[in-house]
Amino acid sequence: MMTNKLGLYLHIPFCVKKCGYCDFLSYPPGEGEKKAYVSLLRKEIRLWKGKTDCPVDSVFFGGGTPSLLEGQELEQILECLRDVFVFEKDCEITLESNPGTLDEEKLRDFKSLGINRLSMGVQSFQDDILRFLGRIHTADQALTQFELARKAGFSNINLDLMFSLPGLSMQGWEKTLRRALSLEPEHLSYYGLILEEGTPFYQAYKEGRLGQEDEELDRRQYWYTVDTLSGRGYRPYEISNAARDGLACRHNLKYWSLSPYLGFGLGAHSYFEGRRMENTRDPRAYQRALEEERALSEEGECPDGFFCPPCVEKLHLNTRREDMEEFMFLGLRKTEGVKLSRFERRFGVDFFQVYPDQVKQLKGRGLLAQEGDRLFLTPRGIDISNSVMCEFLF
Numbered sequence: 001m002m003t004n005k006l007g008l009y010l011h012i013p014f015c016v017k018k019c020g021y022c023d024f025l026s027y028p029p030g031e032g033e034k035k036a037y038v039s040l041l042r043k044e045i046r047l048w049k050g051k052t053d054c055p056v057d058s059v060f061f062g063g064g065t066p067s068l069l070e071g072q073e074l075e076q077i078l079e080c081l082r083d084v085f086v087f088e089k090d091c092e093i094t095l096e097s098n099p100g101t102l103d104e105e106k107l108r109d110f111k112s113l114g115i116n117r118l119s120m121g122v123q124s125f126q127d128d129i130l131r132f133l134g135r136i137h138t139a140d141q142a143l144t145q146f147e148l149a150r151k152a153g154f155s156n157i158n159l160d161l162m163f164s165l166p167g168l169s170m171q172g173w174e175k176t177l178r179r180a181l182s183l184e185p186e187h188l189s190y191y192g193l194i195l196e197e198g199t200p201f202y203q204a205y206k207e208g209r210l211g212q213e214d215e216e217l218d219r220r221q222y223w224y225t226v227d228t229l230s231g232r233g234y235r236p237y238e239i240s241n242a243a244r245d246g247l248a249c250r251h252n253l254k255y256w257s258l259s260p261y262l263g264f265g266l267g268a269h270s271y272f273e274g275r276r277m278e279n280t281r282d283p284r285a286y287q288r289a290l291e292e293e294r295a296l297s298e299e300g301e302c303p304d305g306f307f308c309p310p311c312v313e314k315l316h317l318n319t320r321r322e323d324m325e326e327f328m329f330l331g332l333r334k335t336e337g338v339k340l341s342r343f344e345r346r347f348g349v350d351f352f353q354v355y356p357d358q359v360k361q362l363k364g365r366g367l368l369a370q371e372g373d374r375l376f377l378t379p380r381g382i383d384i385s386n387s388v389m390c391e392f393l394f
């Protein structure tokens with residue numbers, strides 16, 4: 001769905017401990033670090049006062065582990081956001097959480113702040129797998145926290161699950177999925193393990209201590225998930241996400257629809273008025289930039305007066321061609337694919353004039369399909385989605 005309303009992303013870079021596979025920007029917080037970070041975050045948010053009147057219809061606390069924050073800290077951030085931006089009445093407010101950091105009181109606090117979507121990083125319902133991943137919670141803890149979240153009034157809950165893991169059999173994955181479905185969450189995200197450089201898992205793989213993924217099993221687990229969820233009333237709306245009707249994640253859809261969003265905090269990204277901005281990933285540089293209000297970006301002040309916060313390290317004005325590439329690359333992740341009429345409205349040019357050969361060629365190979373106005377990946381296309389999407393890069 002196309003929307004020009006604004007999304008806000010808040011990066012909370014703290015975790016109790018690092019999981020073996022994780023390359024997200026996160027680390028265990030030092031004494032007093034959470035409080036200091038929240039204060040910097042509010043400083044960064046306040047810089048936007050009066051800079052845009054675009055209504056906000058989604059807020060996403062991601063990380064890291066945002067549920068490591070206390071209710072009071074989240075309240076301070078939300079108050080600041082509400083003071084600076086115009087919130088839509090039905091604004092979706094998501095908080096990512098780790099079951100090992102939740103309890104009844106916290107969940108009640110989060111709900112009372114207006115957080116109306118809870119995303120739980122469950123990953124598996126097998127304790128041996130959770131230990132292998134380096135998670136800080138057990139399967140039972142995840143089940144308990146889910147029930148407590150329901151009790152606290154959360155009626156829109158996502159579960160994050162991981163498949164294609166060393167040691168995870170087909171039966172094991174089926175069991176995890178069954179247990180997840182028995183909870184009747186509104187939304188499920190399912191990701192295959194990727195060995196990211198710089199992680200302990202990658203190192204173990206390099207040293208031969210961790211086997212390579214079994215591609216055939218990876219695909220079997222993936223398609224089993226899509227088929228099972230479809231049969232249980234969920235709509236897979238993106239390569240790795242399925243939801244009950246009307247409960248697709250509004251915030252994440254913005255990324256795949258090339259809609260505007262502003263990111264706050266360490267390493268956060270923004271796409272706003274055709275610019276891509278990237279905050280520094282260095283905690284000390286972030287602090288210095290905000291306290292001294294001295295621009296980190298080489299570009300400094302934008303020549304046309306576009307506002308760029310001092311903690312932004314990289315600023316790039318997308319060319320029209322780059323926007324087209326991103327529109328296609330990201331849009332094809334959605335199950336509905338991209339709408340040709342939307343492309344033409346946005347860029348004022350006939351789609352086939354821009355991409356005269358790609359569609360014919362990919363259709364011929366059975367990787368892409370067209371239904372009326374819609375261009376989307378076939379199941380075979382989904383299996384090699386990255387290489388199909390790359391065909392739309394100039």
Ligand code: SF4
Binds near residue numbers: 016019023026063065
């Ligand atoms: S809890 Fe999430 S963000 Fe934190 S280390 Fe684990 S995977 Fe990474």
